[in-house]
Amino acid sequence: MSNQEHTADSHHDSHGHHGASLGTLILVFVTLLVLMAVTVWAAGIDLPGKFTNNIVLLLIACTKATLVIMYFMGAKYNTKLVQLYVLCGFVWFLTMFIVFTDYFSRRYEPVQGWEINAPTSLPRLKEGPGVEAQPEVDRILQAPRY
């Protein structure tokens, strides 16, 4: 490329078209509408298994999100650095769900006031005047620890 072509204008005209083609955009839009219809339909039927419906709905939502990010937002046509940022956002989002290790392990390490099915998250007094016996709390606190 000669120096003459290196002006900003020539870049705009010859290299400015980063995104998807018109055909691709229309195809993606139609696919999104079809997926939308499929989600509503899939929500109405009762699939076997406890979580199947949830998984199907989220998978469809993730597919729609991927299409939007890749083609509408043009992540597919951007540099590797931009793609890394895109990935970072969603990896961070999933990382946050590690908090569930805490929620799921509560049953192995009971803490007073934080029992499963506790009516409140506030710590409850176990002793003191006017405090009623709490056999449920006692049972959990006296359960063997693992």
Add this chain to the structure above:
Amino acid sequence: MAAHATERIPVGEAGAVFEQFEDIEQQNETYILGMWSFLVTEVMFFGALFLMYTIYRWKYQNYWYAIHKDLNITLGATNTVILLASSFSVALAVYYMQRHDKWKTLACLGFTNLCAFGFLVIKFFEYKAKIDHGLLPTLGFKWHNPDIPAGPAELFYSLYFSMTGLHGIHVILGIVVCTTLMIMIARDAKIIRRDYIPVELFGLYWHFVDLVWIFLFPLFYLMPK
């Protein structure tokens, strides 16, 4: 380097490359990268609410399943289609802006604005129906269904209003930005005349708003057993 610099369009003119950048490609990448890092913070912003939703839904799934049936799927689905259409038209606006087609860009952005208004109008009537039934949390929440305790119901509506409300605020901001952009394009504003980046950045924001709704719709309106 000096010879190269003289060929540049002076800063302040349309299509100028600022001196810290090698060329227009690098400058554009920088803008887009900056926008994405903002969107990553937005992911975290909404992410906390999605996490809260997951935790409480895990705990109260049976109640929430019964409560979510009060939401109107038809209105929710209409809003989803409206947002998908507006996203598509923003993508088209970027496409035409890259080809310097001013009037088609304006038409696409105008359609996006129209969709955003339509979305808010539908959302307004949804909210109004819920508030008229006394389902606005904290401010006089009234629950009459004896089969479901009021606690999980209030939690459900708290999350419903805060998540769709935060999303709605983003839609309103989108309308403001889109209108400003349209005025600038219509008046051939200097910084926008031959630069597609402002439209592209607005597009990224708008697609993100669409992304959030893509997840909100199945999680609230289509909640499975």
